[in-house]
Amino acid sequence: MTPQLIVEDLHVRFRTPQRMVHAVRGVSFTVGREKIGIVGESGSGKSQTGRAILKLTPPNGIVTAQRLQFQEIDIAAASERAMLRVRGRRISMIMQDPKHALDPVMRVGTQIAEAIPDDARLSRAEKRDRVLAMLEAVHIRNPARVHQLYPHEVSGGMGQRVMIAMMLMADPDLLIADEPTSALDVTVRMQVLAILDDLVTRRGLGLIFISHDLNLVATFCDRVLIMYAGRIVEECAASELQNATHPYTRGLLASLPRIGSRHSKLAVLARDPAWLDG
Amino acid sequence: MSPAPMISVQDLRVSFGTGANRVTAVDGVSFAVKPDETYGLVGESGCGKSTILRALCGLNPNWSGNVAIGGEQMTPQRTRSFYRRVQMVFQDPYGSLHPRHIVNTTLAEPLAIHGIGDADERIARILIQVGLGPSFRYRYPHQLSGGQRQRLAIARALILEPQVLLLDEPTSALDVSVQAEILNLLVDLRERLGLTCILVSHDLAVVAHMCDRIGVMNAGHLLEELPVSALENNTPTHPYTSQLLAASLGYDRKLAPEAVEDI
Numbered sequence: 175m176t177p178q179l180i181v182e183d184l185h186v187r188f189r190t191p192q193r194m195v196h197a198v199r200g201v202s203f204t205v206g207r208e209k210i211g212i213v214g215e216s217g218s219g220k221s222q223t224g225r226a227i228l229k230l231t232p233p234n235g236i237v238t239a240q241r242l243q244f245q246e247i248d249i250a251a252a253s254e255r256a257m258l259r260v261r262g263r264r265i266s267m268i269m270q271d272p273k274h275a276l277d278p279v280m281r282v283g284t285q286i287a288e289a290i291p292d293d294a295r296l297s298r299a300e301k302r303d304r305v306l307a308m309l310e311a312v313h314i315r316n317p318a319r320v321h322q323l324y325p326h327e328v329s330g331g332m333g334q335r336v337m338i339a340m341m342l343m344a345d346p347d348l349l350i351a352d353e354p355t356s357a358l359d360v361t362v363r364m365q366v367l368a369i370l371d372d373l374v375t376r377r378g379l380g381l382i383f384i385s386h387d388l389n390l391v392a393t394f395c396d397r398v399l400i401m402y403a404g405r406i407v408e409e410c411a412a413s414e415l416q417n418a419t420h421p422y423t424r425g426l427l428a429s430l431p432r433i434g435s436r437h438s439k440l441a442v443l444a445r446d447p448a449w450l451d452g
Numbered sequence: 453m454s455p456a457p458m459i460s461v462q463d464l465r466v467s468f469g470t471g472a473n474r475v476t477a478v479d480g481v482s483f484a485v486k487p488d489e490t491y492g493l494v495g496e497s498g499c500g501k502s503t504i505l506r507a508l509c510g511l512n513p514n515w516s517g518n519v520a521i522g523g524e525q526m527t528p529q530r531t532r533s534f535y536r537r538v539q540m541v542f543q544d545p546y547g548s549l550h551p552r553h554i555v556n557t558t559l560a561e562p563l564a565i566h567g568i569g570d571a572d573e574r575i576a577r578i579l580i581q582v583g584l585g586p587s588f589r590y591r592y593p594h595q596l597s598g599g600q601r602q603r604l605a606i607a608r609a610l611i612l613e614p615q616v617l618l619l620d621e622p623t624s625a626l627d628v629s630v631q632a633e634i635l636n637l638l639v640d641l642r643e644r645l646g647l648t649c650i651l652v653s654h655d656l657a658v659v660a661h662m663c664d665r666i667g668v669m670n671a672g673h674l675l676e677e678l679p680v681s682a683l684e685n686n687t688p689t690h691p692y693t694s695q696l697l698a699a700s701l702g703y704d705r706k707l708a709p710e711a712v713e714d715i
Contacts, residue, residue: 215627330497359496359654360699364707371705386627393702429632431661433700434684440636440661443629 177204178348178380179227182241186222186404189234197222197235199404205348209374209381211391211412214401215426220384223401224350227382228267229257244348263291266341270353272333276325282336283309283321289343308339312369331362338369348380349373356387367394388415388426400426403450422449456523457484458616458648459491459508464517466503477503478515479672490642490649492659492680494696495669501652502543505618508650509540521616536566539609543621545601549593555579555604556589562612574611581644582607583637599630603637610641617642619651623658635661656683656700668693 186198198219203210212220226237229249242250247260261267269275277285286308287301296304302321309317312335325333334354341349351370355363371394374381385391391398392415400408400423408420418424428441466478478500485491493501507515513528520526521538542548549558556575563571576586582603593601602622609617622638623631639662642649653659659666660680668675668690676690688694698707 215629361496361695364699364703367703368705371703388628389700389702393704426628429629431632431635431657433657433660433680433697435657435661436664436680436684439639440632442633442636 177206178245179205180241180243181223181227182239184223184226184239184242185237186219186226186231187236187238188232189236197404198226201401201404201406203399203406203409205380205382207374207378207380208397209371209383209395211383211385211395211398212401213385213388213391213398215386217403218401219404220401221352224267224352224382224384227350228261228265229254230261230267262289262341262346263344264346265348265350266344266346268334268337268341268349268351268354271357272325272328272330272337273357275337276333278325280324281321282323282325282328286336286340286343289340291344304343305339308343309336311342312336312339313365314339331358331366334358334362334366335369338366342373345377346379348382350382350384352384353386354383355390356385388430392416405450407449420449421446455487457520458487458489458522459485459650460518460520461504461508462518464504464507464515464519466500466507466512466515468514477672478507480517481669481672481674483667483674483677485648485650487648488642488646489665490651490663492663492666493650493652493669494654494656494659494666496654498671499669500672501669502620505540505620505650505652509538509618510534511540532566536612537614538616538618539612539614540618540620541602541605541609541622544625545598545605546593546625548605549601551593554590554592555584555596558593558604558608559611562608566612568612578607578611581610581641583633597630598626599633602626602630602634606634606637606641610645613645615646615648617647617649619649621653622651624653624655631658638662656696660684668696 182202184198184201188195188197201223212223214220222231225231227249231237239250244265283305286305290296290301290304306317306321309320314320314332314335320328320332328336355366358366370381373379383391383395392412395412398410398412398415399406400420402422408418408423410418418427425441425443429443431440462482464478464481465476467474467476469475481504493504495501506512508519510530559575559578560571563574579585579588584600584603596604623634626634641647651659651662660683663680665677665679667677670692675692678688682688683697688697698704
């Protein structure tokens with residue numbers, strides 16, 4: 175299986191008035207038609223890695239990479255114009271919070287229809303049918319009603335499904351999901367994850383799942399990359415996460431409270447400066 | 453005979469809005485917390501668990517029912533002495549601290565309000581107790597990390613030496629490694645100071661780690677009360693609790709009820 179996405183030695187730096195912040199420091203990985211999890215604590219560079227793939231790094235950021243290749247496209251060298259044909263069409267991104275990512279003054283149905291590529295040349299009625307079908311595909315019970323609603327009228331879980339529907343309109347090959355379920359309640363989370371899971375298995379998508387939740391990634395993804403201070407410190411099969419060898423990963427796992435850990439002290443992570451280069 | 457409860461709540465109701473917009477956030481909840489116990493309330497967002505804490509600590513006077521804390525019946529209006537006995541720690545340490553008050557000012561304010569002298573000594577002592585130390589005394593919140601801020605919020609709650617500490621998702625804004633430090637601190641402090649606590653969280657693992665008894669809430673109702681040992685042995689009685697328990701263990705395709713048909 176040839177990988178769809180190849181990332182080699184990716185760096186993201188930010189120029190701030192005080193100093194240069196090196197947010198991502200030489201990250202390399204590949205993504206095939208599989209679910210890859212990127213886990214790490216806040217500030218570990220996991221979101222910036224996801225954004226750099228779509229060239230969505232904020233303007234004060236500088237991205238460099240040996241190689242950033244998506245299928246036949248050299249993203250590192252691609253112009254902004256060329257990226258317009260990639261973003262949302264070949265690679266889509268699902269953001270953390272539907273409350274912020276949806277346009278508050280546009281009806282849900284209209285927003286989803288916007289994601290249909292212009293070259294599909296569909297009539298208004300055809301577009302509407304496609305949107306309704308997609309809403310149904312992401313388990314919205316009454317698509318015709320939801321089609322008419324504004325984002326503030328839908329619940330968090332429904333908003334997240336609307337976002338997923340929008341991202342799928344153009345039939346992308348790769349989905350980047352940045353904490354797609356952390357704003358959702360546990361029971362709704364299961365549904366949204368099941369939708370993503372089935373998409374990967376049935377449509378053969380690649381999925382990059384960015385999360386801070388180790389348990390979730392271990393049970394949902396196929397492979398896991400663990401990031402610390404802008405570097406990947408460990409890569410393993412998700413099912414092998416419990417047997418991770420890097421002291422940082424081991425420390426994170428040990429610091430999780432679990433049912434049955436009552437009356438014991440939780441292990442506290444002792445950060446080793448050597449991990450910065452590990 | 454079991455000791456008299458420190459906190460006793462009977463048929464607590466809280467609603468917001470009027471007329472057609474009336475929403476009953478807490479609908480007839482009753483529970484009791486023994487002295488020195490940590491009682492956990494779990495449930496999803498919007499189930500009313502934080503609303504209960506806000507009614508208990510006097511932040512929301514619009515409730516009905518019977519609430520007694522330390523044997524004393526509560527009225528919507530609270531006295532100053534009440535706040536010496538009951539304090540709260542909020543979810544978001546980025547929002548709950550005054551950005552332009554240094555640590556010393558934040559901690560001196562409750563002492564000034566209650567007319568307590570020897571502020572200097574008390575502040576120094578509480579900073580050591582929460583593991584911050586004297587060097588933090590003249591810093592602003594923006595100079596502190598998330599974990600240090602939450603330690604400060606705990607110090608502010610404890611500086612009046614309360615008997616009851618209400619914890620509203622104290623670690624959900626923190627990374628897991630920092631969460632472990634704060635949970636350890638809370639366990640340590642509650643033993644040393646003999647605190648009675650109510651811990652509200654959406655994370656079953658956090659509640660199971662901290663408490664002996666938990667109440668499971670959904671849509672304003674207390675569905676069931678169970679000892680944490682029932683979670684450990686995987687024998688909850690209510691199906692909703694089983695669902696929460698299964699979800700806390702991670703993703704399982706089988707838990708998402710309806711299968712997705714050809715997308």
